Amino acid sequence: MRLLDRFRRGELRLTRIEALSDGVFAIILTLLVLELKVPALKDHASVGELLHHLYEALPKFVSWLISFAILCKFWLNHHHILGLARHANYTMVWLNAIFLLGQSFIPFPTALAGEYPTNPLAVSFFGIVFAINTLLFLALHAYIVRHLIKPELVTLQDPHGLIKGLVGPLSYLAALAWVSVHAAFVVYALTPLCETE
Amino acid sequence: MRLLDRFRRGELRLTRIEALSDGVFAIILTLLVLELKVPALKDHASVGELLHHLYEALPKFVSWLISFAILCKFWLNHHHILGLARHANYTMVWLNAIFLLGQSFIPFPTALAGEYPTNPLAVSFFGIVFAINTLLFLALHAYIVRHLIKPELVTLQDPHGLIKGLVGPLSYLAALAWVSVHAAFVVYALTPLCETE
Amino acid sequence: MRLLDRFRRGELRLTRIEALSDGVFAIILTLLVLELKVPALKDHASVGELLHHLYEALPKFVSWLISFAILCKFWLNHHHILGLARHANYTMVWLNAIFLLGQSFIPFPTALAGEYPTNPLAVSFFGIVFAINTLLFLALHAYIVRHLIKPELVTLQDPHGLIKGLVGPLSYLAALAWVSVHAAFVVYALTPLCETE
Amino acid sequence: MRLLDRFRRGELRLTRIEALSDGVFAIILTLLVLELKVPALKDHASVGELLHHLYEALPKFVSWLISFAILCKFWLNHHHILGLARHANYTMVWLNAIFLLGQSFIPFPTALAGEYPTNPLAVSFFGIVFAINTLLFLALHAYIVRHLIKPELVTLQDPHGLIKGLVGPLSYLAALAWVSVHAAFVVYALTPLCETE
Numbered sequence: 084m085r086l087l088d089r090f091r092r093g094e095l096r097l098t099r100i101e102a103l104s105d106g107v108f109a110i111i112l113t114l115l116v117l118e119l120k121v122p123a124l125k126d127h128a129s130v131g132e133l134l135h136h137l138y139e140a141l142p143k144f145v146s147w148l149i150s151f152a153i154l155c156k157f158w159l160n161h162h163h164i165l166g167l168a169r170h171a172n173y174t175m176v177w178l179n180a181i182f183l184l185g186q187s188f189i190p191f192p193t194a195l196a197g198e199y200p201t202n203p204l205a206v207s208f209f210g211i212v213f214a215i216n217t218l219l220f221l222a223l224h225a226y227i228v229r230h231l232i233k234p235e236l237v238t239l240q241d242p243h244g245l246i247k248g249l250v251g252p253l254s255y256l257a258a259l260a261w262v263s264v265h266a267a268f269v270v271y272a273l274t275p276l277c278e279t280e
Numbered sequence: 281m282r283l284l285d286r287f288r289r290g291e292l293r294l295t296r297i298e299a300l301s302d303g304v305f306a307i308i309l310t311l312l313v314l315e316l317k318v319p320a321l322k323d324h325a326s327v328g329e330l331l332h333h334l335y336e337a338l339p340k341f342v343s344w345l346i347s348f349a350i351l352c353k354f355w356l357n358h359h360h361i362l363g364l365a366r367h368a369n370y371t372m373v374w375l376n377a378i379f380l381l382g383q384s385f386i387p388f389p390t391a392l393a394g395e396y397p398t399n400p401l402a403v404s405f406f407g408i409v410f411a412i413n414t415l416l417f418l419a420l421h422a423y424i425v426r427h428l429i430k431p432e433l434v435t436l437q438d439p440h441g442l443i444k445g446l447v448g449p450l451s452y453l454a455a456l457a458w459v460s461v462h463a464a465f466v467v468y469a470l471t472p473l474c475e476t477e
Numbered sequence: 478m479r480l481l482d483r484f485r486r487g488e489l490r491l492t493r494i495e496a497l498s499d500g501v502f503a504i505i506l507t508l509l510v511l512e513l514k515v516p517a518l519k520d521h522a523s524v525g526e527l528l529h530h531l532y533e534a535l536p537k538f539v540s541w542l543i544s545f546a547i548l549c550k551f552w553l554n555h556h557h558i559l560g561l562a563r564h565a566n567y568t569m570v571w572l573n574a575i576f577l578l579g580q581s582f583i584p585f586p587t588a589l590a591g592e593y594p595t596n597p598l599a600v601s602f603f604g605i606v607f608a609i610n611t612l613l614f615l616a617l618h619a620y621i622v623r624h625l626i627k628p629e630l631v632t633l634q635d636p637h638g639l640i641k642g643l644v645g646p647l648s649y650l651a652a653l654a655w656v657s658v659h660a661a662f663v664v665y666a667l668t669p670l671c672e673t674e
Numbered sequence: 675m676r677l678l679d680r681f682r683r684g685e686l687r688l689t690r691i692e693a694l695s696d697g698v699f700a701i702i703l704t705l706l707v708l709e710l711k712v713p714a715l716k717d718h719a720s721v722g723e724l725l726h727h728l729y730e731a732l733p734k735f736v737s738w739l740i741s742f743a744i745l746c747k748f749w750l751n752h753h754h755i756l757g758l759a760r761h762a763n764y765t766m767v768w769l770n771a772i773f774l775l776g777q778s779f780i781p782f783p784t785a786l787a788g789e790y791p792t793n794p795l796a797v798s799f800f801g802i803v804f805a806i807n808t809l810l811f812l813a814l815h816a817y818i819v820r821h822l823i824k825p826e827l828v829t830l831q832d833p834h835g836l837i838k839g840l841v842g843p844l845s846y847l848a849a850l851a852w853v854s855v856h857a858a859f860v861v862y863a864l865t866p867l868c869e870t871e
Binding site: 101102105106108110112113114115116119121124128130133148152155158159162166 | 687690693694696697698700701702705708764767768771774775778779781782785786789790792793794795796
């Protein structure tokens with residue numbers, strides 16, 4: 084009983100939480116490339132045919148690049164906020180698990196938007212998933228800042244953090260309203276730059 | 281010889297066992313999403329057709345969510361019991377390996393139940409696999425508590441741990457008896473919550 | 478220049494070599510399950526049809542189990558010999574990389590033997606790959622023992638280690654000579670037990 | 675604000691950057707084998723048919739081997755240069771992310787060159803990807819040497835490092851000019867050896 088109490092009061096080691104999270108991030112980053120499939124060529128030695136297939140797969144390369152950039156941004160932010168915590172507790176582990184659930188879902192909308200770049204639902208779905216991921220991240224962030232922050236960092240916290248954090252979801256959602264599929268892609272690609280710090 | 285003796289007496293580093301286990305957990309959590317395949321659309325730009333396919337894939341999303349939640353629960357419990365051990369030994373490494381074997385099998389029944397949610401065997405199989413995994417976990421737990429527990433934690437151990445641990449397998453197996461496929465899904469989804477002591 | 482010298486004299490950190498190796502082991506262990514594919518059922522709700530398909534996939538489950546057990550054995554031995562080294566150097570890193578190359582190949586013969594369990598070449602191939610892996614492991618082991626062993630462990634080394642190490646490859650190769658496919662499977666399954674310690 | 679400043683001045687922990695990078699390397703190394711598919715045999719027990727299929731898959735084995743060797747070389751060099759840095763900063767994290775992006779792309783050209791070894795575009799593409807990866811690595815290297823190098827290592831840096839580093843991209847690109855597909859494969863295979871230290 085008392086062991087469980089100690090456990091709740093912060094015996095969960097942050098290092099294993101980081102190890103699990105880094106593992107999940109590393110795998111998602113690398114799995115994304117599995118969506119780039121080797122095309123079936125009629126003439127195996129034909130340069131023109133292969134070039135044509137690679138050109139047709141361009142939306143897949145673009146969605147791969149955007150997801151990779153956004154995932155790196157999430158990893159960096161995740162790295163940042165875990166560094167603020169003085170220890171871990173159960174609630175944080177579950178908020179982190181739900182955040183990783185959202186992250187590990189990303190290969191699916193990436194593949195969908197890469198396969199059907201002209202389908203408004205496929206492209207919106209991509210945006211919605213990233214908006215939800217940002218909200219899950221903000222929940223984890225808010226919890227750490229309120230309950231687990233290292234005492235020496237309390238006064239250093241940026242009071243505008245939450246508002247800036249909403250730039251992400253708002254721009255993902257705005258992209259949906261634009262209807263234009265190309266515009267949406269551009270907004271998605273710009274998001275990691277805008278949010279920087 | 282004496283080296284091997286020292287080895288058996290606890291030279292196995294817990295950190296590498298944790299690293300391997302975290303790696304396996306991270307990969308399973310992430311691989312689950314590979315079962316969500318991009319549907320083949322006749323009209324690439326059709327929102328209705330894509331929506332229909334996503335709706336049809338709903339059981340896959342549900343089984344993915346349930347497996348993700350249960351895996352996180354296993355990871356958390358695993359994290360907890362490895363923290364109880366003062367060192368590792370050969371028997372523990374093999375019990376841990378067998379536990380990881382059970383965990384790494386999970387994507388298969390998850391895919392099976394997601395693909396054939398109306399098939400009682402597919403759904404029961406899902407429950408049986410989780411019941412076996414819980415038993416493998418309990419074996420590892422019991423071994424650590426009996427043979428490897430840190431001296432300062434001996435008195436802190438919860439005497440009802442084993443009985444509470446059986447809630448999991450019993451509820452998985454009970455779900456089988458219910459025959460109803462929908463009811464079984466609900467029970468599986470509730471298990472990680474119930475066990476959270 | 479002098480930096481490179483220092484580098485050669487042992488500046489390579491063992492921790493990153495272990496991290497890479499653990500990552501590779503964790504991924505191979507987990508990827509093996511991807512060979513277990515969800516069968517295509519005509520009647521989605523038919524228990525009998527699914528049972529029949531699962532029964533037919535039995536050789537895949539067996540080859541998965543054998544590979545998992547042998548991989549865990551390799552991981553444990555790898556863990557053991559890296560613990561003997563006082564530091565890493567370039568030669569060791571490359572021997573380790575070649576060993577990991579052999580390990581990461583394992584999913585292919587596992588899938589082959591699981592798909593064609595009655596094909597003598599498929600089953601022999603499985604044995605040959607494990608024999609080669611054991612030889613790659615012995616090369617890494619011998620190099621560490623001769624060049625990198627911690628001074629305090631020199632006298633503790635088991636002089637019969639190399640000879641015992643050959644039990645593995647010899648039994649894998651013996652299995653080939655037996656011609657009988659079932660006998661070979663049994664020998665493969667027994668090897669990790671025989672070699673224990 | 676000040677927190678962000680501290681963050682920029684070096685609060686990013688190198689260990690998590692290494693953990694993410696090691697994870698990405700480990701996964702790429704292991705994913706490469708997924709391109710080796712189990713062939714479809716008409717006669718499941720036929721040794722001759724399987725031998726024929728394995729022989730036909732030879733280019734895939736060769737491209738797998740070459741990519742594995744080059745990836746290990748990149749990992750070793752990456753390990754080396756991260757060891758030079760006294761801490762991490764935002765720019766380095768992003769240069770590292772772009773480098774990992776390039777690395778995680780490698781399974782695609784590897785599969786392409788293995789599938790179409792007689793297609794000059796497929797083989798050149800393989801070379802171009804490795805040339806770009808080497809340039810991304812040199813960018814990361816140059817940044818660390820200029821901005822983040824540990825004070826005690828400044829005088830030890832090899833002034834010819836950059837020039838030697840260009841051997842790689844030049845030989846990859848030279849291979850393209852050779853037109854001959856076989857010659858290109860040989861050059862790719864030799865590169866990791868030439869570059870050694």
